[in-house]
Amino acid sequence: MTSRMETLAANLTAGLGDRVFRVTGLPDEVTILVDAVHYREVAMELRGNCSLGFEQLMDLAGVDYSTYGEGAYDGPRFAAVLHLLSISNNWRLRLRVFAPDDDMPILPSVVDVWSSANWYEREAFxxxxxxxxxxxxxxxxxxxxxxxxxxxRKDFPVTGYVEMRYDPQERRVIYQPVTIEPREITPRIIGEPRYGGLKS
Known part of the structure; x- marks a missing residue:
């Protein structure tokens, strides 16, 4: 007997063909990897094809893979990962697409395919x-x-580059270089003489 996820994987392979690099799946989820060149047409096919029927984009997130696998990863740095839902077919899909240029990561927008992508794409930007x-x-x-x-981004400093504060003399918010002093934190250990019934 064929499971729903196996049916989805078969429909994806039939509907998208060689525009998909890889279809991987676990018992409850399927992930496809798409080349940036085919990203928009795949998105339109996922929404418009009745055998797929992904009417809703639930989430779109940016990912920085520069430190993935503790430096063992050797591929494109930035990706957009979409989580799609088909209400009519009752299944979900994860779509991953890598930006081809690490220095200037550019991907096509899918706002006209799923309007909910608008703010998600702004967030990833x-x-x-x-x-x-x-x-x-x-x-x-x-x-x-x-x-x-x-x-x-993984190379952005945790402290940031500038800090913001209100200046009472100028009566406005001003930006200045970060002034956080490095410090060493030493944990404070409190010994209890009778902890756990032990005598010291």
């Missing part, structure tokens, strides 16, 4: 620096307008 070509309003969504850098 803001936090990872992934540019989504033809996005209708690609601008920062979580960091402020003067923010420099992409805070979810």
């Amino acid at each position: 803001d936090l990872f620096g992934i540019v989504f070509a033809d996005h209708p309003d690609l601008r920062r969504i979580l960091t402020d307008y003067g923010f420099i850098g992409n805070p979810f």
Whole structure:
């Protein structure tokens, strides 16, 4: 007897053909890896093909693979990972697409395929620096307008580059270089003479 996930994997292979690099699956989920060149047409096929029927994009997230596998990974650095839901067929799919250029990661936008991708793509742009070509309003969504850098990239410093504070003399918020002093934290150990019934 064929499971639903096996049926989905077979439908994906039949509907998408060689536009998919790899179809992998666990008992409850299927993941496909798509080349950036075919990303938009695959997205439209996933939504429009009745045997697939992924009407809803549940999530889209950027990923930085630069430290993946503790340095053993040797592939493209930035990816977008989409989680799709087919309400009509009652199954889910994970779609992964890598940006071909690590220095300027660009992927096509899928806002016109799934409108819920709008803010998710803005978030991936803001936090990872992934540019989504033809996005209708690609601008920062979580960091402020003067923010420099992409805070979810693995090479972004934990402390950031600048800090913000209110200056009472100037009566406004100002930015300045980070002033966090490095410090050594020594754990404080409290000994209890009769802990656990033991005598010291």
